[in-house]
Amino acid sequence: MESKRNALSYATNSPAEPARRPQKQIPGQRPAKRRKIWSLVWRSFVALTVVAALSGGAALYVLVKQVGPPPLANADIMSVIVVDRNDKLLRAFTTPDGRWRLPIKKAQVDQRYLKMLMAYEDRRFYDHHGIDPLAVIRAGLL
Numbered sequence: 001m002e003s004k005r006n007a008l009s010y011a012t013n014s015p016a017e018p019a020r021r022p023q024k025q026i027p028g029q030r031p032a033k034r035r036k037i038w039s040l041v042w043r044s045f046v047a048l049t050v051v052a053a054l055s056g057g058a059a060l061y062v063l064v065k066q067v068g069p070p071p072l073a074n075a076d077i078m079s080v081i082v083v084d085r086n087d088k089l090l091r092a093f094t095t096p097d098g099r100w101r102l103p104i105k106k107a108q109v110d111q112r113y114l115k116m117l118m119a120y121e122d123r124r125f126y127d128h129h130g131i132d133p134l135a136v137i138r139a140g141l142l
Contacts, residue, residue, distance in 0.1 A: 078103055 079101045082091040095101050106114075118125050124132055 077101065 074097075077095050079095055079099075080093040081089060081102065084090055092100065092102060122132065122135075124134070
């Protein structure tokens with residue numbers, strides 16, 4: 001039998017392959033091929049998550065820049081008003097962009113209107129310092 005094996009190896013001009021030892025399986029450890037596949041899957045997942053986070057951050061930045069608050073330089077532009085010698089309003093003109101921006105103090109505004117405005121816009125206006133954490137969480141969940 002050994003002569004046949006030697007004759008076969010000489011006929012093909014290839015050295016006889018050494019016998020491979022079976023790898024010892026450690027309990028709880030996956031075979032090497034499965035580890036490589038899971039490693040590739042995990043790395044792909046992490047890479048896609050990073051790309052998605054960066055893309056989302058860039059989109060949010062662009063959105064805030066486009067939608068953000070109007071420039072504060074325009075807030076100083078007031079309507080031209082004409083008053084008499086007793087400071088009684090005779091005529092008011094719109095701003096160049098067509099809006100009415102009349103100077104007024106908080107004491108001159110009806111208190112019921114201010115209460116309705118606060119109730120409608122932000123009930124907890126006086127409880128936080130500009131950003132309502134509950135409203136941010138609610139917006140994040142929707």
